[in-house]
Amino acid sequence: MHFDYNKLVFSAEYGKEELFLIWPKTDVTLADKVFFTGHYQYNNLAENMHLNARFQWRYKPASDMFVLYTENYFPNNFASKNRAPCLN
Numbered sequence: 001m002h003f004d005y006n007k008l009v010f011s012a013e014y015g016k017e018e019l020f021l022i023w024p025k026t027d028v029t030l031a032d033k034v035f036f037t038g039h040y041q042y043n044n045l046a047e048n049m050h051l052n053a054r055f056q057w058r059y060k061p062a063s064d065m066f067v068l069y070t071e072n073y074f075p076n077n078f079a080s081k082n083r084a085p086c087l088n
């Protein structure tokens with residue numbers, strides 16, 4: 001779990017801002033050649049929630065196949081902004 005918090009205070013004409021980023025990450029080894037990695041990220045500055053998942057199969061050394069999925073959400077109603085499945 002990653003958590004970043006920044007409180008920025010400027011002169012009166014520029015104001016102040018509190019920024020935070022929350023990022024839990026999961027790595028799972030399903031077999032000696034099959035892996036899953038996923039993370040979920042919330043960023044209050046961009047008003048964005050981001051999901052990223054990767055399924056990896058190493059069928060021989062230095063020959064990996066990936067299936068990737070990424071999606072961005074609005075944090076207030078969880079409506080999807082965009083998504084992008086990918087096979088590599």
